[in-house]
Amino acid sequence: MSRGCHNTARFATQAIPAKACVERPVLDxxxxxxxxxxxxxxxxxxxxxxxxxxxxxxxxxxxxxxxxxxxxxxxxxxxxxxxxxxxxxxxxxxxxxxxxxxxxxxxxxxxxxxxxxxTPDSRAAQRTWCMLEKKLWSSEFEVPRSKYSTVMHNDKALLDWLVVLEKYGVTVVEEAPRRVGAINDFIERLGVLKPTHYGRDYEIVTHVTPNNLAYTGARLGLHTDLPYCEYPPGTTWLHCIRQCMGEGGENDLSDGFYAAEKLKERHPHHFETLVNTPIYFQDRGYALYDFDKITPRTSISLDHLGKICRIHVSSQSRDSLMDLDPEGVIRFYEALKAYNDMLRESGVLVKSKPGDILIIDNTRVLHGRTPFDPSISEGPRHIHNAYIDLDDLRSKRRILQEKLGIELS
CATH class of the missing domain: 3.30.2020.30 (NE0471 N-terminal domain-like)
Structure with a gap:
């Protein structure tokens, strides 16, 4: 992935330049x-x-x-x-x-x-066709918004939305039907849902005996979903059907790539620690079946060009078992704390309203939740959750570019 520029401006919805392809002369x-x-x-x-x-x-x-x-x-x-x-x-x-x-x-x-x-130009064009350059953001960022009916029924609007998600890593789709299954309909316009041990999709509703912190009113730290899987989902979809009343329940969001670049700039030794230290992530319990998922991975991953390409962070599912000596453990905690400070410094809060779908690039943007009191709501907070991989989204973007004759600048 290419390193994007830091851009703290507020963005208008779908503010991504796209233009029709000009007819090119045949090259002999x-x-x-x-x-x-x-x-x-x-x-x-x-x-x-x-x-x-x-x-x-x-x-x-x-x-x-x-x-x-x-x-x-x-x-x-x-x-x-x-x-x-x-x-x-x-x-x-x-x-x-x-x-x-x-x-x-x-x-x-x-x-x-x-x-x-x-040639350099042709190779750069192919890299862009494969994967759009990332635009990094910080605390001034305003999450781009679209309308459900528009992106569901208009291919050009859908392409614009896909470009926004690929470049910035997060969007909100507003005015979706307030029913379980609305995100399934949307995802099936793009590709296929990614099932997990929690199901093909699942509902996050407050429980008395939860098997995951998401089902409580507790504060959730910044994290990426399912880092204990060998192939974590590419995007996380959170459809708000019923929101909690009163204070709390906001979505906590931070651009992991931006924070990692800042960490590299300010504390390069901590950056190297997170790039080179594999940590166990684990999830164990019962959902569709008894499961015990565990995978070692680094907090920050680099691609073949040495650029940041994936983030794996989750205090909830990071295992206490560590394949390190004591000094290595201390170095890791110092680095992770410094990275978390960068994430907190550059994050934003967004409280979803009923009908909002928050879509997050799970390889890049960390999300959490501020605490709330479930007892003061008319009913339990209700979020419908599903996943789809980035492969399907990038594929759909390329298909629509060809179909519509759109060249992305």
Whole structure:
């Protein structure tokens, strides 16, 4: 994930620039220069890129080597010579034609090659198509809002909403039907619900004998959901059907990426501790079945570029068992406390009203809850909870971009 800028401005609903794609001229290959291991292709717009022979051979698009309906290679790595060199290279009808030593011929159009060019601009464009750049936020942030009926029935509004969620990690959808199942309908417009040991979805209602702190009026610290799972859900959905009366019950939210960047800047040794110290998370009890989930993971995860890509924090489910020596335990607590201070310093409070759906990127935005007194409400606080993975949301965003011809700036 890319590091986003810190932006504390207040955002208008769906304030994400998106524009219709302009019609692009067809790009032809105009020249090909052969080197020892690559051929450098020049396109009709005077841009160029080197393409390795081994990559070109593996990515031959002919029907023998590639199944276009399945979008899958038929040519296997078993048969690939990593030192292969072409017998002949030609530019024919605006395409690159390669003849290989065994007589096989591969033809690549300029448009196909240009999209896959190994230039910095093309690689950056592909990273954006895969995953939008994150916009980090702090205590001045105002959570963007949308209307349920609009995003449910308008594809452009849904695309705008998906972009907001992917960039900022949190949104509120207002005026949803005040019934269990409204978020199921919304999620099924996007992909599939992610089931857990608590069920396909579940209701958070105050209980006398709760099996989770969420079912009480107690304060919940900032956390990510289900860090004890090998694959925690990508997004958390909280639909307010009945809110508590009086004080408390606000959603406590903080951008874990922003706080982690601040921790790295102010206390780099604490940042390194949280990046490099695996901690056990556990949840044990009974819901659909007896369960004992436990997974070791670091509080802050980095991607292959060394950028922050995932947060795992939960005092509720962090196990007391620690695979560390005493000095390591002390270093961890010092680092976690410093990180929590950063989170608290940059957080916001949002109290959902009945009909609001709060959607949170569970890999990034930590959430909690201020305490409330269940006894002063007309009925128990009632939240309907479900999950869907980020894979489905990003997939839907790309599908809608193609369908609507939208280019994101």
């Amino acid at each position: 290959v105009t020249k090909a220069k052969v080197d020892t291991r690559t051929t450098t292709v020049t396109f009709s717009d005077n841009t160029s890129s080197a393409f390795p022979f081994v990559w070109l051979r593996e990515n031959c698009q002919c029907s023998t080597c590639f199944q276009s309906d399945a979008i899958a290679r038929l040519f296997l790595i078993d048969d690939l010579d990593v030192h292969i060199q072409p017998k002949e290279v030609q530019v024919t009808d605006g395409s690159l034609r390669m003849e290989w030593p065994d007589g096989h011929v591969s033809v690549f159009t300029g448009e196909w090659l240009r999209r896959r060019a190994f």
